[in-house]
Amino acid sequence: MRNAEATKERILEAAMEEFSSYGIAGARVDRIARNAGCNKNMIYVYFENKDTLFATVLQKNLTRVYEENAFTPEDLPGYATRVFDFAMTNPDLFRLLAWYSLEQKSGSVAERAAAQEKKRNELLNAQQAGLIGATFTPGFLLTAIMTLATAWTAINPYGPSYDPEGAKNLSETRDAIAKAVQLIADYGKSAAK
Incomplete structure (x- = not known):
């Protein structure tokens, strides 16, 4: 065996x-x-x-992503930087995800859809508790966080071309992503209370 x-x-x-x-x-x-x-x-x-x-x-690698990058709605900047670090050290997985998105042949990966739904629900709960701003929908927040965190991967047409220094200075880019995510998460926070 x-x-x-x-x-x-x-x-x-x-x-x-x-x-x-x-x-x-x-x-x-x-x-x-x-x-x-x-x-x-x-x-x-x-x-x-x-x-x-x-x-x-795809499923095997997504399981690895979920295990290594715990989603923390109470610390969205920390989550974004963990995703950034993972994305920058695992370019093959992000190419695989790009191909999956382009080809859409294998149908939906159930665990991926369930994980995304769980994250949206956790963001909604955090908004309702006043931990993060409620200006943006959970889906928008998650999209913005993932877009920022993966923008400097080799498959992204924008990060490396608009900000080539960002891929060279990963520590500065990582800090900037954390700050941007914090601003987005805090936006409208006082209105949520």
């Missing part, structure tokens, strides 16, 4: 590299099998088809 698990893990690692480089449509099962050091048929035995393999790779 250990060999089977090791083979699956090698397939998932090779698939992550392949999908983040080429997307779903451009990925080749032959290359994944070759890079995983296994027979192409093993991919179909374990994962059924290329779309299922992609969904499995």
Whole structure:
């Protein structure tokens, strides 16, 4: 059984590299099998088809993101900087997410949708408790935070091109993101009380 698990893990690692480089449509099962050091048929035995393999790779990596970056509605700047740090050190995952968004072939990843809904609810509760401003909807806040936190990734057309120094001075950019998120979170805070 250990060999089977090791083979699956090698397939998932090779698939992550392949999908983040080429997307779903451009990925080749032959290359994944070759890079995983296994027979192409093993991919179909374990994962059924290329779309299922992609969904499995995406789910596995999103689970890792959720485990490593706890959402903290009471400390949105801290959350934003953790996401920023993660995004800057995991460019392959953000390329994978970009391909997922562009291709939309594998359907919705249930855990991702559930995590987003949970975050929106936690933001609403924080707004109702007066911890953060209520000017912006929870969905808008979450979008703004994630956009700021991931703006300097290589896949983003704006951060690196509008502010090339931001990618060179990560510490300053990280601090600026924290300040911006704090301002957004505090906006309208007195009105919420």
